[in-house]
Amino acid sequence: MNTREITVTVNGRTRTVTVEVRRTLADFLREDLGLTGTHLGCEHGVCGACTVVIDGATARSCLQLAVQADGHEITTVEGLGGPNGELHPVQQALHDSHAFQCGFCTPGFVMTVHGMVLEKAAGGRAPCSRAEIREELSGNICRCSGYQAIVDGVEQALAAGSGTEQ
Amino acid sequence: MAGGSAISGLVGARIHRKEDKTILTGAGRYVDDVYERGMLHSHFLRSTVAHGRITSIDVEAARGLEGVVHVFTGADMSAITEDLSFAQPIPGLHSPSYPAVAHDVVRYVGEPVAMIVAESRYIAEDAAGMIEVEYDVLPAVTSTVGGLAEGAPELFADVPGNVVHADEQLFGDIEAAFAQADHVVTDSIDQHRWAPVPMECRGGVATFDRATGQLTYEASTQTTHTLRFLLAGWIKHPIHQIRVIANNVGGAFGLKFSIYREDVALCAAAKFLGGTVKWIEDRNEHLVAGGHAREEQLTLEAAVKADGTLLGLRVTMLLDAGAYPINPPATVYTGIVRTTLPGPYRLPAYQFSHKIVATNKASYISLRGPWAVETLVRERLMDKIALTCGISPVEVRRRNLVTLDDQPTKMITNVTLDNVTAAETFERLAELVDLDAVRREQEAARAEGRLLGFGMGTFIEPAPGTADFWAAVGFPFGSEPARIRIEIDGKVTAFTPQVPHGQSHETTLAQLIGDELGVGFDDIRVVYGDTDATPFSMIGTGGSRAATMASGAVVYASRELRRRVLDIASHMLEASADDLEIVDGVVSVKGAPGASVPMAQIAMGCWLAPEMMPPGTNTELEFVSSYDGEGGGFSQASHACWIEIDQETGKIEIKRFLVVEDCGKMINPAVVEGQVIGGVAMGIGGMLLEHSAYDEEGQFLSATFMDYLMPSAPEVPEIEIEHMEFESDKVVGSRGVGEGGTVLAPAALLNAVDDALTQLGRERVTTTPLTPSRVLELLGVIES
Numbered sequence A: 001m002n003t004r005e006i007t008v009t010v011n012g013r014t015r016t017v018t019v020e021v022r023r024t025l026a027d028f029l030r031e032d033l034g035l036t037g038t039h040l041g042c043e044h045g046v047c048g049a050c051t052v053v054i055d056g057a058t059a060r061s062c063l064q065l066a067v068q069a070d071g072h073e074i075t076t077v078e079g080l081g082g083p084n085g086e087l088h089p090v091q092q093a094l095h096d097s098h099a100f101q102c103g104f105c106t107p108g109f110v111m112t113v114h115g116m117v118l119e120k121a122a123g124g125r126a127p128c129s130r131a132e133i134r135e136e137l138s139g140n141i142c143r144c145s146g147y148q149a150i151v152d153g154v155e156q157a158l159a160a161g162s163g164t165e166q
Numbered sequence B: 001m002a003g004g005s006a007i008s009g010l011v012g013a014r015i016h017r018k019e020d021k022t023i024l025t026g027a028g029r030y031v032d033d034v035y036e037r038g039m040l041h042s043h044f045l046r047s048t049v050a051h052g053r054i055t056s057i058d059v060e061a062a063r064g065l066e067g068v069v070h071v072f073t074g075a076d077m078s079a080i081t082e083d084l085s086f087a088q089p090i091p092g093l094h095s096p097s098y099p100a101v102a103h104d105v106v107r108y109v110g111e112p113v114a115m116i117v118a119e120s121r122y123i124a125e126d127a128a129g130m131i132e133v134e135y136d137v138l139p140a141v142t143s144t145v146g147g148l149a150e151g152a153p154e155l156f157a158d159v160p161g162n163v164v165h166a167d168e169q170l171f172g173d174i175e176a177a178f179a180q181a182d183h184v185v186t187d188s189i190d191q192h193r194w195a196p197v198p199m200e201c202r203g204g205v206a207t208f209d210r211a212t213g214q215l216t217y218e219a220s221t222q223t224t225h226t227l228r229f230l231l232a233g234w235i236k237h238p239i240h241q242i243r244v245i246a247n248n249v250g251g252a253f254g255l256k257f258s259i260y261r262e263d264v265a266l267c268a269a270a271k272f273l274g275g276t277v278k279w280i281e282d283r284n285e286h287l288v289a290g291g292h293a294r295e296e297q298l299t300l301e302a303a304v305k306a307d308g309t310l311l312g313l314r315v316t317m318l319l320d321a322g323a324y325p326i327n328p329p330a331t332v333y334t335g336i337v338r339t340t341l342p343g344p345y346r347l348p349a350y351q352f353s354h355k356i357v358a359t360n361k362a363s364y365i366s367l368r369g370p371w372a373v374e375t376l377v378r379e380r381l382m383d384k385i386a387l388t389c390g391i392s393p394v395e396v397r398r399r400n401l402v403t404l405d406d407q408p409t410k411m412i413t414n415v416t417l418d419n420v421t422a423a424e425t426f427e428r429l430a431e432l433v434d435l436d437a438v439r440r441e442q443e444a445a446r447a448e449g450r451l452l453g454f455g456m457g458t459f460i461e462p463a464p465g466t467a468d469f470w471a472a473v474g475f476p477f478g479s480e481p482a483r484i485r486i487e488i489d490g491k492v493t494a495f496t497p498q499v500p501h502g503q504s505h506e507t508t509l510a511q512l513i514g515d516e517l518g519v520g521f522d523d524i525r526v527v528y529g530d531t532d533a534t535p536f537s538m539i540g541t542g543g544s545r546a547a548t549m550a551s552g553a554v555v556y557a558s559r560e561l562r563r564r565v566l567d568i569a570s571h572m573l574e575a576s577a578d579d580l581e582i583v584d585g586v587v588s589v590k591g592a593p594g595a596s597v598p599m600a601q602i603a604m605g606c607w608l609a610p611e612m613m614p615p616g617t618n619t620e621l622e623f624v625s626s627y628d629g630e631g632g633g634f635s636q637a638s639h640a641c642w643i644e645i646d647q648e649t650g651k652i653e654i655k656r657f658l659v660v661e662d663c664g665k666m667i668n669p670a671v672v673e674g675q676v677i678g679g680v681a682m683g684i685g686g687m688l689l690e691h692s693a694y695d696e697e698g699q700f701l702s703a704t705f706m707d708y709l710m711p712s713a714p715e716v717p718e719i720e721i722e723h724m725e726f727e728s729d730k731v732v733g734s735r736g737v738g739e740g741g742t743v744l745a746p747a748a749l750l751n752a753v754d755d756a757l758t759q760l761g762r763e764r765v766t767t768t769p770l771t772p773s774r775v776l777e778l779l780g781v782i783e784s
Helices: A025-032 A089-096 A106-121 A130-136 A148-160 B020-024 B060-064 B074-078 B121-128 B144-148 B174-180 B224-234 B261-273 B283-289 B330-340 B373-389 B393-400 B422-433 B435-447 B467-473 B505-517 B549-573 B599-608 B669-688 B740-759 B772-779
Strands: A003-010 A013-020 A051-054 A057-060 A073-075 B040-046 B052-058 B068-073 B112-118 B132-137 B163-171 B183-191 B203-209 B214-219 B242-245 B276-280 B296-304 B310-320 B349-357 B451-466 B480-486 B492-495 B524-527 B580-583 B586-589 B592-598 B622-627 B632-645 B652-662 B719-723
Touching (some): A057 A106, A089 A148, A106 B020, A130 A148, B068 B121, B163 B330, B174 B349, B203 B261, B214 B224, B224 B261, B373 B451, B422 B652, B480 B549, B480 B599, B632 B740, B652 B740
Antiparallel strands (some): B068 B112, B632 B652
C-alpha cells in the first residue's frame, strides 16, 4: 500500500496522519476522521453533497485526494455550529425556511451557502436576486425540495451575514 | 366520533421540523455512516451485456488479492439463498424467479454476476477488475414493440412472447358511445424511461451474531417490515431472528419500496461469513441497476359530442417492465392507471387494455405517483378535444368535471367519488389564470417572433384512495397501526411503521399527538424504522398514505390514552371527565385552573403503583391503535404552466407555474408546500432533462450525472401555491400530497408545449423527453 504522511487542520484541529495516496478526501474525512456529515452523492463532482470549505473556498471532497489536503485547512459541516449544539446562522436560516426534507444533500448545501456568505463578507461578489442565488446553487442537487425553500433560506443567510468567521 | 381535534394549536401551524437539527449539523445516521470496527465491505461485479449466457467466470485472481475475504459467484450465492420470487396469485401474471447473483443467463447491463467481500471498498473494487467473465451474447429485446414482435428473442422460458401480463377490461357500453359520437379524437404518448434518483443511493449493513443467531440489517429502505418478511425466506433465516432498521434515509421516491437482490446477497454473505458486511451502491451502479420507471406507451380514442362532452374512451397501454419482476407486481401500476384514468370527469363508457412486456433492461419500479401517465394522457386528451370542438381548455373541463354537487357518485371504474374538489380547484385556477389575457400576451409575443405556451390540468390523487378504489386496482387497502406510550414522566413516545425519508413525520405526527394529548411538541418523540420497536405494516412510507393513515392511527391511539388519563383525573379531581382539559401536560378543571393534576403525576402512579390508582380505571398508558381510514378519499389539485420556447436553441423556459391544491386539513402547511414544490420539480425534470437511456443493443447510456441530467435550482421555476382545505366530516380530514406534484406537472407542462406548437401549426408532442434537440425537431428547425 502506497501511503504518505500529511498534516491537515480539520474544523480547527491540526493532525498529522498517514493515508493511502489514492484515498479521496471525502473517504478520509468520513472514515478516518469519522466526520460522516460530509455525504457522497455521486463521487464524480456533479451533485455537491460532499462540498467542504478548504482555505475559505468551497471544494468537492470527492474529487480531491486526501494527500492534496496536506497543509490546508478544512471546514466540514460538523465545524459550523456552536459548542453546545447551537446552529450556525446559515443552518438557522435554512431551518427557518423549511429548506430541506430527507437531509442527504443538506451538508453540501450548508457548506455552499457558508462559502457564499464568506465570500460576501470578504467583499467578494454576492448574489442579489433569487435567480442569481439559483445560479450560485446550481452545483448542488437536491431531489426533495424543488429548491424554493432553500433559496428562501439563502436570502435570509445572506441578509444576516454575521457569524461568518470560520 | 365527532370531527376535529381535541385541542387545536399545533395542527395547521408551520411548526419547524424536529428533523432539521440532525440533518443541518451533519449528525444524521444514513446507512453509509454506519461504521463498525472490523466490518467488511462489498462490491458487485455487474454484467456488461444486455442479454447473454455466462460461459465462464474466473474469480481465482480476485480471491488471491490481499484483503479480499470472499468472492461469491452466482453459484456460490445460490447455494446459500433461495431465488427471489415475487409471484402473486394474480391471474395471468408471469413472474419468473431469479437468483440473487446471476449464474446462468444475464438479462440486463448491470445485473450482478459476482459479489466481492473485502477489507475495504477500494480492495473490493480492485478485485472486481480481476474477475474474468465470458458471455455468449444473445439478441436483446430493447423495446416493448420489439419484445412483442413475431420471432423476438424470449427472456424467460416461463414468460411466453415476453408478455408478463395482458388484460382488457370493459366498463359501460363502449360501442354505443362511439356510435353516438360527433367526433372521434385520438392521441398517443410514448413516455421515456426515467428514474427516482434519490440523492442517497441504495445500501445496507448486515450483521450476523454467531452467538445468538440474530441477523441485523440496517438499510436504506421505505419499508422495513416487508424487507424483513421477504428476506427471511430468501436467506433461509427465521424471521424472529431478523431485525431490520432504517435510520436516516436519503430520499427514495418509490425506489426503496422494492426489495433487491443486493439486499439478499448482502444479508446472506453476512450470515455465511459470520460478521458485518456493508454495501453502499455508487451512483454509476444506481443509475444502471437501481431500477427505472415510467417507460409506457399509450394510445387513446375518445368518443365526443360536438360540445366537447366525453361519451367513451378506449385506451391501450404497453409497459416496459425491464427484465426482472420486483415488488409490487407491475399489474398494480396498470391497475392504478386503468382505475384512475377517468379522473374527476364523467365518463359513461370505457375500455382499457394493457400488455406488460419483459425487456433486457433494469426493472421497472415505483416512481412518485407511478400511475402518473393516466393524468398525462387524460389532460392532454382534454386539450385535444377542446381544439377539435373549438372550445377553450377551461370550457372542455368545465363541461366534463364532476363537481361537489354531483357527489357522492361513482367513477365508471366503480370507485366512489365523495368530497372530491378537483372541479373546485380547477375553477379557482381558471379564475387566477385569466385565459383571455394569456391569449393576448401570446399573440403579442408572436408578433415579436417569440413563442409562448400555456397549459393546465386537473386530477385526483389516491392518497390514500378509497376501499373500492383499491378493490378495483386489485390490491389490498390495509389499515395502519400506531403505538403510543405516555412515559413515567408524562412525556410521550410514539411508534409508527412509517419509514419517513423527508416527509417530516417526526414533526407532523408529534403535532397531532400534541394537540390530542395536550402535551408539548418538544415532549413527544416519534420512533420509526426499527422492526424490533414498531408495529407491523406491509407498506411503510409510500403511496402518500401517511397524512391520512399514520395520522389517524396516532389520533385514535392518543384519544384512547387521553380518555384513560381523564378518567383517572376525574376521580382525583372529583370532576366529570367532560369538564377536564389537558394543557401543556397538566389536567385541570375547565375554568378552575387551581383544581389540577400534572399528567406526570398520573403517569408515575400508573407505571409504579397502579393498585393505588382509582379503582375501575384503566392504568395501562401504552396503547396500540389501528386506523381503517374511515373510507379513505382523494387529494386533488389543478396546475397551470406558462412557458417560452427559444426557437433557436429549443430550450423550454418555464415562466410561471401555479398550483391550486386541496389535500384537506393541512397538518403543517410548510410540509405540504415542500411536498408540492418538490413533486412539481421532479415532474419538470422528468419531462425536460432526465432519461435512463439504452441503445439498440441494450447498452446503458446514462450512467453518470453528466448523462442523466438532474434538475438543479436554475431549471426549476418559482412555484406559486394556493391552498384550499375542504373539510369533510371525517375525524382525520388530511389527505396525502407526496406524489401529486409529480403526477400533474408533466401534464400541464406538455399541454403548454402543445399549445405553443399548435400556434405554429406544428404537430403535437408524441414522445418524451422534451430535450432541446427534440423541441427543435418538433418546431421543424432540424430533421427528426
